[in-house]
Amino acid sequence: MSEPHSFAPYQNLVQITRELSFLNSTGSVLSWDQETYMPPKAADFRAEQLAYFGASAHRLFTAPEVGDSLKACEDKEFAVDTVEAVNIRNWRWEYDRNTKLSTALVEAFERDRSHAHHAWIEARKKSDYSIFSPHFAKLLEHRRCMADLWGYEDSPYDALLTGYERGAKTRDLRNLFSDLGPAVSLLVTEAAERSKSVPADLLLGHYPVAAQQAFNREVAEVLGFDFGAGRIDTTTHPFCSGMGPNDCRLTTRYNETDFTSSLYGVMHETGHGLYDQGLLKEYYGTPMGDAVSLGIHESQSRLWENKVGRSRSFWEYWHPRAAKYFPELKKISLENLLACVNRVERSFVRVEADEVSYDLHIMLRFQIEVLLIEGDLEVKDVPEIWNNLFLQLFNLEVPDDARGCLQDIHWSMGGLGYFATYTLGNLNSTQLFRKATSDLPGLGKDLAAGNYASLLTWLRENVHRHGQRYDSPDLILKATGETTQAGYHLEYLHGKFC
Amino acid sequence: MSEPHSFAPYQNLVQITRELSFLNSTGSVLSWDQETYMPPKAADFRAEQLAYFGASAHRLFTAPEVGDSLKACEDKEFAVDTVEAVNIRNWRWEYDRNTKLSTALVEAFERDRSHAHHAWIEARKKSDYSIFSPHFAKLLEHRRCMADLWGYEDSPYDALLTGYERGAKTRDLRNLFSDLGPAVSLLVTEAAERSKSVPADLLLGHYPVAAQQAFNREVAEVLGFDFGAGRIDTTTHPFCSGMGPNDCRLTTRYNETDFTSSLYGVMHETGHGLYDQGLLKEYYGTPMGDAVSLGIHESQSRLWENKVGRSRSFWEYWHPRAAKYFPELKKISLENLLACVNRVERSFVRVEADEVSYDLHIMLRFQIEVLLIEGDLEVKDVPEIWNNLFLQLFNLEVPDDARGCLQDIHWSMGGLGYFATYTLGNLNSTQLFRKATSDLPGLGKDLAAGNYASLLTWLRENVHRHGQRYDSPDLILKATGETTQAGYHLEYLHGKFC
Numbered sequence: 001m002s003e004p005h006s007f008a009p010y011q012n013l014v015q016i017t018r019e020l021s022f023l024n025s026t027g028s029v030l031s032w033d034q035e036t037y038m039p040p041k042a043a044d045f046r047a048e049q050l051a052y053f054g055a056s057a058h059r060l061f062t063a064p065e066v067g068d069s070l071k072a073c074e075d076k077e078f079a080v081d082t083v084e085a086v087n088i089r090n091w092r093w094e095y096d097r098n099t100k101l102s103t104a105l106v107e108a109f110e111r112d113r114s115h116a117h118h119a120w121i122e123a124r125k126k127s128d129y130s131i132f133s134p135h136f137a138k139l140l141e142h143r144r145c146m147a148d149l150w151g152y153e154d155s156p157y158d159a160l161l162t163g164y165e166r167g168a169k170t171r172d173l174r175n176l177f178s179d180l181g182p183a184v185s186l187l188v189t190e191a192a193e194r195s196k197s198v199p200a201d202l203l204l205g206h207y208p209v210a211a212q213q214a215f216n217r218e219v220a221e222v223l224g225f226d227f228g229a230g231r232i233d234t235t236t237h238p239f240c241s242g243m244g245p246n247d248c249r250l251t252t253r254y255n256e257t258d259f260t261s262s263l264y265g266v267m268h269e270t271g272h273g274l275y276d277q278g279l280l281k282e283y284y285g286t287p288m289g290d291a292v293s294l295g296i297h298e299s300q301s302r303l304w305e306n307k308v309g310r311s312r313s314f315w316e317y318w319h320p321r322a323a324k325y326f327p328e329l330k331k332i333s334l335e336n337l338l339a340c341v342n343r344v345e346r347s348f349v350r351v352e353a354d355e356v357s358y359d360l361h362i363m364l365r366f367q368i369e370v371l372l373i374e375g376d377l378e379v380k381d382v383p384e385i386w387n388n389l390f391l392q393l394f395n396l397e398v399p400d401d402a403r404g405c406l407q408d409i410h411w412s413m414g415g416l417g418y419f420a421t422y423t424l425g426n427l428n429s430t431q432l433f434r435k436a437t438s439d440l441p442g443l444g445k446d447l448a449a450g451n452y453a454s455l456l457t458w459l460r461e462n463v464h465r466h467g468q469r470y471d472s473p474d475l476i477l478k479a480t481g482e483t484t485q486a487g488y489h490l491e492y493l494h495g496k497f498c
Numbered sequence: 499m500s501e502p503h504s505f506a507p508y509q510n511l512v513q514i515t516r517e518l519s520f521l522n523s524t525g526s527v528l529s530w531d532q533e534t535y536m537p538p539k540a541a542d543f544r545a546e547q548l549a550y551f552g553a554s555a556h557r558l559f560t561a562p563e564v565g566d567s568l569k570a571c572e573d574k575e576f577a578v579d580t581v582e583a584v585n586i587r588n589w590r591w592e593y594d595r596n597t598k599l600s601t602a603l604v605e606a607f608e609r610d611r612s613h614a615h616h617a618w619i620e621a622r623k624k625s626d627y628s629i630f631s632p633h634f635a636k637l638l639e640h641r642r643c644m645a646d647l648w649g650y651e652d653s654p655y656d657a658l659l660t661g662y663e664r665g666a667k668t669r670d671l672r673n674l675f676s677d678l679g680p681a682v683s684l685l686v687t688e689a690a691e692r693s694k695s696v697p698a699d700l701l702l703g704h705y706p707v708a709a710q711q712a713f714n715r716e717v718a719e720v721l722g723f724d725f726g727a728g729r730i731d732t733t734t735h736p737f738c739s740g741m742g743p744n745d746c747r748l749t750t751r752y753n754e755t756d757f758t759s760s761l762y763g764v765m766h767e768t769g770h771g772l773y774d775q776g777l778l779k780e781y782y783g784t785p786m787g788d789a790v791s792l793g794i795h796e797s798q799s800r801l802w803e804n805k806v807g808r809s810r811s812f813w814e815y816w817h818p819r820a821a822k823y824f825p826e827l828k829k830i831s832l833e834n835l836l837a838c839v840n841r842v843e844r845s846f847v848r849v850e851a852d853e854v855s856y857d858l859h860i861m862l863r864f865q866i867e868v869l870l871i872e873g874d875l876e877v878k879d880v881p882e883i884w885n886n887l888f889l890q891l892f893n894l895e896v897p898d899d900a901r902g903c904l905q906d907i908h909w910s911m912g913g914l915g916y917f918a919t920y921t922l923g924n925l926n927s928t929q930l931f932r933k934a935t936s937d938l939p940g941l942g943k944d945l946a947a948g949n950y951a952s953l954l955t956w957l958r959e960n961v962h963r964h965g966q967r968y969d970s971p972d973l974i975l976k977a978t979g980e981t982t983q984a985g986y987h988l989e990y991l992h993g994k995f996c
Contacts, residue, residue, distance in 0.1 A: 022550045025543070026524055033527060037535075041727040042745035045523070045782075049742075052520045229539040244547075247540035284543075 005084045009072035013091060014286065016066060021285030023057040028243035034114070035235045036251065047114035054110030055103050062099045070095055081469065083288050090287030090468045097163070100149045109142045113414040120412030121236055127402035129383050132412065137379040139414045140372055147373060157373045160417025164294040165424060166471050170370060173420045176486060177363045180423070183490055185393070188357045191344035191497035198339040205328040207259035215259070215325040216252065216266040219318065223304060224456045225250075225270050226277055237409035238265040238351065240272035240301075245284035248276045259326055260341055261352060264305055268351075271304035272297055274456060278464025287468035294418065296463065296472050298425020299432055306355050307433040308455070310341050313448035344497055346394040348403040356493050357394070359426060364389045365408070365419040373416060428476055430489040432463070435480040503582045507570035511589060512784065514564060519783030521555040526741035532612070533733045534749065545612035552608030553601050560597045568593055579967065581786050588785030588966045595661070598647045607640045611912040618910030619734055625900035627881050630910065635877040637912045638870055645871060655871045658915025662792040663922060664969050668868060671918045674984060675861045678921070681988050683891070686855045689842035689995035696837040703826040705757035713757070713823040714750065714764040717816065721802060722954045723748075723768050724775055735907035736763040736849065738770035738799075743782035746774045757824055758839055759850060762803055766849075769802030770795055772954060776962025785966040792916065794961065794970050796923020797930055804853050805931040806953070808839050811946035842995055844892040846901040854991050857924060858891045863906070863917040871914060926974055928987040930961070933978040 005011075027050060034046050070092055078085040116135035123132035147156035150163075155170040162168060213232070221227060229246035238252045250273050252265035275297055283289025291297050308314055315337055323329040329337070344354045350361040368385060371377035377385060386405040387398040398404040410418050436458045437443050446454050462479040469475075473483050503509075525548060532544050568590055576583040614633035621630035645654035648661075653668040660666060711730070719725060727744035736750045748767035753759040773795055781787025789795050806812055813835055821827040827835070842852045848859040866883060869875035875883060884903040885896040896902040908916050934956045935941050944952050960977040967973075974982050 019550070022547050025547060026528070026551075029531060030524070030527060033531065037729060037731070039725065039727050039729055039745055039747075041724075042742050045742040045744060049520045049523060052517070053524075226539075227537065229537050231535060231537055233535070244540050244543040246543060247537055249537075 009069035012069045017285050025243045027053045028241050032241050036233045043118045047111050050114050051107045051111035055107035058103045058106040086288050086469045087286045112138045117412045124406045127400040129401045143416045157370050165421045191356050195343045203340045204257050209254045211325045212259050212262050220270045223452050240269040242276040245281040248273045267309040268301045268305040271301035275300040278460045289467050292468045293472040294421035295424030299428030302425050302429035316448045317450040359423050360393045362423045427484050427489045430492045431480050507567035510567045515783050523741045525551050526739050530739050534731045541616045545609050548612050549605045549609035553605035556601045556604040584786050584967045585784045610636045615910045622904045625898040627899045641914045655868050663919045689854050693841045701838045702755050707752045709823045710757050710760050718768045721950050738767040740774040743779040746771045765807040766799045766803040769799035773798040776958045787965050790966045791970040792919035793922030797926030800923050800927035814946050815948040857921050860921045862887045925982050925987045928990045929978050
């Protein structure tokens, strides 16, 4: 590894972003604590505290001094693809984006999303959208205001989307979904029919939380997650939060009648965690040591959850091991177990959806988000349109908002413009796994033997270590030889499920 | 409650201390997380992060602007004992104290104590003082340097002590301990002899952690601790940390053979927590909403732990309730239970010491701290002098440093000058409880009925709500009609144990 360049303006930026990393990490710890352990009455003070740190970070990074140092670095013209050039390019993008917002707006957004989040938890518990609705309206207003300040050509949604997936376009996603949607719908119908051969309740039993925790931990550890630098806690909505160069925290939730819910939650978050733990620590706090986009992040989580976790080779190895924690499983054959974890069925909850119908859930959210951001839908009307679209896509009546528009955490955190990256993640996960399989002839055997090192090494090498060296389309091109192709994913689904 | 005064320099100070409260609260969350859940490899980054926030808080509060506003407030001459006057007087004290230190020293101290703390955990686990010793030496050097910068008349120890207990003098404490020490030693001999009538292992059994947690929580809740604004976690060393106006976190540790260890740990920390929860939230972040001193804080913890928790009335109510969690207790009579929790015996561990011998543990630590700070003892020689003094005071050979000089957390956090406040706390707890008993004729009945509201209200009224309105000697004078008297404590011990 080369030492950071000694050019003073560059050093100055490294120093400032180090300070920024303390502030951002603190925001992550405070948010994680808010989700996991914070006593409920502490919510108001925590909201103020998060607003304060959000504002402090914004103020620090938008200081004119940062602009001056950036300019000086750009004038120096570091060679393309050097660590310095990567950082400068990405800092510039972040700086231009941040300086378009006022610190007051950032502060208000942070405060409001913290309050909104608590309202969402209560609303979801009571399945009462009216508790969340006024908070959601405030967040939407902030996000629309940000989109206007950031600017856009076609759609204000572009301005938000690009914050999660640099350069992605609403128009392209619309086209993608209009191809993918009907194809997926057909696959769902066919696969759901085949899934009926196994009873839906075959796996249901009593799986104590402590046994699930122990099993999940063993799985995550064998996949490669370093528990010396991470942990798993319990939250309403599973997430993964990297809060330091050696501090990555996963969360999940438990259903005592179905161990696969927390297991696949953990495998999903472990995928995020392995990416986080594979970023180069010596660049922590700079773009070179940071994840490139949500679509790439999600490619990692979906790869470990589905390509690995729902495969025959996975269960060949883990079936007898799982049975030590859950004696019920001794009575279930490998074939039936595989059929259960790959059961395709139209259902209400995205994070528990099968691989085939999953993208329909995303499509629905994407459509609603675009309507909201483009001003064609009011917040109060979200449940109605959700339920109507759900009926169209899934042919199911949504029984309550907890299983409808209140199910996901994202909007409560102001994450509008975010969901579409999940479908990009799915497509990328298929394409990356396909390439890894072709690059590593022994991979099938490794996985069946519970040996995940070769796959992890391939991902470290082709994805993780690059940080933000390449934008995501470029990263996928370099890793797989092609840009993201929806065809491979449809082919994979067809091969596996039909 | 009056609105904060609109005088602009005063408003400015309120604003700055609000910002300071965000930083300090964050330091508390980061420290609490470090003790409870943080993955071990995150320690180095966390140390840097804590150093950064320590330095930020110091820089913020020592800015010349703060001095200017303070001066303007002092010139305005607010009426004595108004909220404004209380805050200004205490800010001035803090400001003068803080401006004598450089931010660089504060930052280095924060970083080193975070590292020292991890070293101490390891050293204690392995009972290997050499792991902790070099870290301890660094912290001692910082503390001696601070004492010199703060200045003192008689002893550099005064300069540290006053940071925990404003105005307390080393000389007075020496005199106190030279009176108290022999008197306590005599009491210990006599009470230990009487305690032999009940077998030492009578209470030993198997008490699962989950049952202890449930019982402790019920006790803390009934005492008045608000779990909507607080919680209990597990740590190496029990503590209480207030980290916001509605966020107070207690910790304890568990011994599965003896439930009283975690119970009294929790009751002790609950005492701290009730003080914290009784501070006036509208003044949070200012001296008027902050605890006055460690000696007063400890008076609250010792009062609930001992005056309440080791009393006959406590167990009259809780014995049958405890037996629901711990069936073993059904076989033990109330008399024997009381004899066990009041067993007096010379033993190694301070936090598990009986009420009588407790102050001998403090005396030992006080003597060693004074020698270290006055330069008459080197860090490497601490185990030897500890063990020698222990033999003199307790007539026991310390078997290892884990049960000797490594047992307490305080030095690992740079808390030198702190221990003597525990004995002040003991004396104050006796005096306050004595006065509450005389003010509240029905108190005995209330406590025997598990009704703690009258006692808590008395403490809220006479101690908690005052924040830093009065210095601690004055607070005790106003609450009890006298300054702190050692005689009451000796009388109490004699009455209860001999």
